[in-house]
Amino acid sequence: MTKLERRLLFNGKINLPKFVGLFLALFGINLIGELFKLFNISANSFLGQILVSDLKKWFLAAIIIIIVISWEKRPLRSIGIKKTDTKTVILAIVFGVISVVVGILFLGILYSLLGLKQPNMLSLVGELPLAIKLLTITTAAITEELFYRGYSLERLGGISDSFLLAGFITGLIFLAIHFPAWGLAGAIPQFVFTISLISFYLYKRNLIGCIIMHWTINFLMLIVLPTLA
Numbered sequence: 001m002t003k004l005e006r007r008l009l010f011n012g013k014i015n016l017p018k019f020v021g022l023f024l025a026l027f028g029i030n031l032i033g034e035l036f037k038l039f040n041i042s043a044n045s046f047l048g049q050i051l052v053s054d055l056k057k058w059f060l061a062a063i064i065i066i067i068v069i070s071w072e073k074r075p076l077r078s079i080g081i082k083k084t085d086t087k088t089v090i091l092a093i094v095f096g097v098i099s100v101v102v103g104i105l106f107l108g109i110l111y112s113l114l115g116l117k118q119p120n121m122l123s124l125v126g127e128l129p130l131a132i133k134l135l136t137i138t139t140a141a142i143t144e145e146l147f148y149r150g151y152s153l154e155r156l157g158g159i160s161d162s163f164l165l166a167g168f169i170t171g172l173i174f175l176a177i178h179f180p181a182w183g184l185a186g187a188i189p190q191f192v193f194t195i196s197l198i199s200f201y202l203y204k205r206n207l208i209g210c211i212i213m214h215w216t217i218n219f220l221m222l223i224v225l226p227t228l229a
Helices: 002-007 016-037 048-071 084-115 120-126 130-160 162-203 208-227
Strands: none
Touching: 016 048, 016 130, 016 162, 048 120, 084 162, 084 208, 120 162, 120 208, 130 162, 130 208, 162 208
């Protein structure tokens, strides 16, 4: 049996918990969305859509955690949830700030070259109450890092024996998930942020640090910078 086969199998059988977990972490947002539609859990207003979206993410996050603990029977350390020191927290914030600066530079250059306009999503988010903005960026930071870094990157890296390949795959899906809402104009800084988050996770293998970095990026991009414009 090859190394790859051993990683794909568990006790001679397909490692179902890992495959289900990966599928849900990578594609579960849309799947949960369809499930919510069956129960008529939807909203017409943008505020309502944001709250339903956050609810979907927390629901999916709970499922992933249950899979890790109860089905895979693995510790939360296996998805990067571990003790985080002050140095990691500071690095996460610094990396987040640097990512925003680099993202804005790329955005400014390509806006001029391609004649892009500010995505409508940014304006819509800007009209939300501050409390909702904070709830949304916190939800995104925690759940998306759990889905695309902590779980998917770790499990795909273990299967393929290449965390760079795992980072490429999960990063591509992460960008694709965000593209419909943010478009090309939003994808430019998102591309920078995705590379930064993947790099930071591979450097520290610490999900809490990545969550802090993601939160810092979102806070600066969606709350701080719009007030300075």
